[in-house]
Amino acid sequence: MKLANMSAVVTGGGSGLGLATARQLIDRGVHVVICDLSEERGAAALDALGPRAKFVKADVCDPDDMSKVFDEAVACGEFRALVHCAGLGGPVRLVEKDGTPGSLEKFESIVRINLIGTFNSLRLAAARMAKNEPIDGERGACVLTASVAAFEGQIGQIPYASAKAGVVGMTLVAARDLAQRMIRVCTIAPGIFDTPLLARLPENVKASLGASVPHPARLGTPDEFALTALHILENPMLNGETIRLDGAIRMTPR
Numbered sequence: 595m596k597l598a599n600m601s602a603v604v605t606g607g608g609s610g611l612g613l614a615t616a617r618q619l620i621d622r623g624v625h626v627v628i629c630d631l632s633e634e635r636g637a638a639a640l641d642a643l644g645p646r647a648k649f650v651k652a653d654v655c656d657p658d659d660m661s662k663v664f665d666e667a668v669a670c671g672e673f674r675a676l677v678h679c680a681g682l683g684g685p686v687r688l689v690e691k692d693g694t695p696g697s698l699e700k701f702e703s704i705v706r707i708n709l710i711g712t713f714n715s716l717r718l719a720a721a722r723m724a725k726n727e728p729i730d731g732e733r734g735a736c737v738l739t740a741s742v743a744a745f746e747g748q749i750g751q752i753p754y755a756s757a758k759a760g761v762v763g764m765t766l767v768a769a770r771d772l773a774q775r776m777i778r779v780c781t782i783a784p785g786i787f788d789t790p791l792l793a794r795l796p797e798n799v800k801a802s803l804g805a806s807v808p809h810p811a812r813l814g815t816p817d818e819f820a821l822t823a824l825h826i827l828e829n830p831m832l833n834g835e836t837i838r839l840d841g842a843i844r845m846t847p848r
Contacts, residue, residue, distance in 0.1 A: 595674065595675070595729075595730070595732050595734075595735055595827050595828055595830065596729070596730075596828075597619065597622040597623065597624050597675070597824065597827060597828060598622065598623040598624070599623070599671065599672070600624055600625070600671055600672045600673070600674045600675065601624065601625040601626070601627065601667045601668070601670040601671035601672065601673045601674070601675075602619050602624050602625070602626050602627070602667065602673070602674070602675035602676065602677065603626075603627050603628075603629065603663055603664060603667045603673070603675070603676050603677070603715075603719065604616045604619070604626055604627070604628050604629075604676075604677045604679060605628075605629050605630075605652075605654050605663075605676075605677070605678045605679055605680040605711075605715055606629075606630060606654075606678075606679035606680030606681065607626070607628025607629060607630055607636075607639060607649075607679065608628060608630030608632055608635030608636050608638070608639045608649075609630075609635050609639070609789070609790050610679070610787075610789035610790050610791070610816055611679045611739065611784070611787065611789060611816050611819045611820070612628065612630075612677070612679035612680070613628075613639055613642070613643075613816065614815075614816030614817050614819060614820040615677045615679065615816075615819065615820040615823050615824070616628050616639065616643055616647060617642070617643060617820070618817070618820040618821070618823075618824055619675070619677075619824065620643055620644065620646045620647060622824070623646075624646070624675070625646050625647075625648075625667075625670040625671050626643070626646060626647050626648070627647075627648045627649075627650060627663055627664075627666045627667040627670060628643075628647060628648070628649050628650075629649070629650050629651070629652040629654070629659075629660070629663045629680070630649070630651065630652075630680070631651065631652070631653060632651075633651050636649035636650075636651060637649070648666055648670060650662055650663045650666055653711075654678075654680045654707070654711030654712075654714060654715050655706055655707060655710050655711045655714055656714075657714060657718070660714055660715055660718050661718060664718050664719055664722050667722075668722055672726055673719075673722055673723060673726070673734070674723060674726060674732075674733070674734040674735070675734060675735055675736075675737075675827050676715065676716070676719040676723075676734075676735075676736040676737065677736075677737045677739075677823050677827075678711075678712055678715050678716065678736070678737065678738050678739060679739050680707070680711060680715075681707060681708045681711075681739060681757075682704060682707045682708065683704065683751070683754045683791065684700060684703075684704050684753065684754065685750040685751070686700050686701050686704070686750065686752055686753050687749065687750055687752070688752065696752070700753065701752070701753040701756075703753075704753035704754055704757060705753050705756060705757045705760075707757075708754065708757035708758060708760075708761070709756075709757040709758075709760040709761060712738055712760075712761050712764070713764065716736055716738065716764075716768060716779070719734070719736060720734070720736065720772055720775070720777055723736075723775070723777050724772075724775045724777065728776050730830070731776060731830065732776050732777075732778065732830060733775060733776040733777050734776075734777045734778075735777065735778040735779070735780075735826065735827050736768075736777065736778070736779045736780075737780055737781070737782060737823045737826050737827065738761050738764075738765060738779065738780070738781040738782070739761070739781065739782055739783075739784070740758040740759075740761040740762045740765075740781050740782070740783040740836060741754070741755075741758040741783055741784060742783055742784070742785045742838060742840050742843065742844075742845055743755040743758050743845065744758035744759040744761065744762045744783055744836075745759075745762075745783070745838075746844055746845035746846075747759075747845070748845055748846070748847060748848060749847055749848055758783070761781055762781060762783065762836045765779055765780065765781040765834060765835070765836050766834040768834075769833045769834030770834065773833075778826075778830070778832065778833040778834075779833065779834065780826045780832050780833060780834070780835050780836070780837065781835070781836040781837070782819060782822055782823060782826070782836075782837050782839050783836055783837065783838045783839065783840070784814060784819055784839050784840065785807065785814060785838070785839065785840025785841060785843045786803050786804070786806070786807060786813055786814065786840075786843065787813060787814040787815070787816065787818075787819060788800070788813040788814065788815055788816070789816060792813070800813060806843060807840070807841040807842070807843045808841060808842040808843060809841055809842060810841055811841075812841075814839065814840070814841065818839065819839060822837065822839050
């Protein structure tokens with residue numbers, strides 16, 4: 595897919611992986627609609643990204659919110675790309691340290707945001723892309739975000755790992771489903787990346803996390819995620835695949 599003269603949606607685009615992806619798309623001449631729950635992050639992103647960016651406050655699990663996001667993208671140009679970065683983690687154990695059962699409410703909330711939000715965004719995006727005229731045999735492409743936790747979830751990550759495993763599981767099925775409509779679907783499973791989720795950690799802890807990566811022995815950068823997302827969008831043979839972007843790390847139980 596050629597990334598000029600089109601529009602794209604980046605969820606979770608107010609910071610981290612999403613913001614870096616939006617910036618690189620704009621550098622390629624794409625009009626980008628970012629959505630985020632935080633108006634503050636959205637406003638800051640618009641200042642950083644310039645006039646080719648639009649911001650819509652939205653909950654990825656809300657059909658009406660996300661319909662507004664995609665309608666805005668259609669209004670900006672031919673909507674042909676989704677990069678879905680929105681997500682949230684949080685610790686839950688099956689039996690907490692005080693002996694009580696893990697929180698069902700927290701489990702449901704994390705799974706809802708990461709898995710239901712992905713399905714909601716993907717279905718609404720695909721329905722709009724399906725109306726496009728094909729260009730070089732494509733109507734659009736969607737990049738989802740999982741995590742290495744989908745394969746090696748650590749203790750306390752059970753809702754996050756479950757949700758991200760669900761994203762991995764939907765990838766091939768979605769690609770097969772949308773093949774008849776000439777829409778591709780791939781997923782990136784990042785390892786340990788230097789994002790706002792890690793910003794609260796002390797530098798020595800972040801350095802230790804980076805050193806656990808075989809090579810390169812450091813945290814991944816949002817720009818490296820964005821490079822991968824753009825390559826997926828541009829390479830027409832990438833479809834139905836989950837790509838680990840992790841420096842060969844395999845997570846330990848803790």
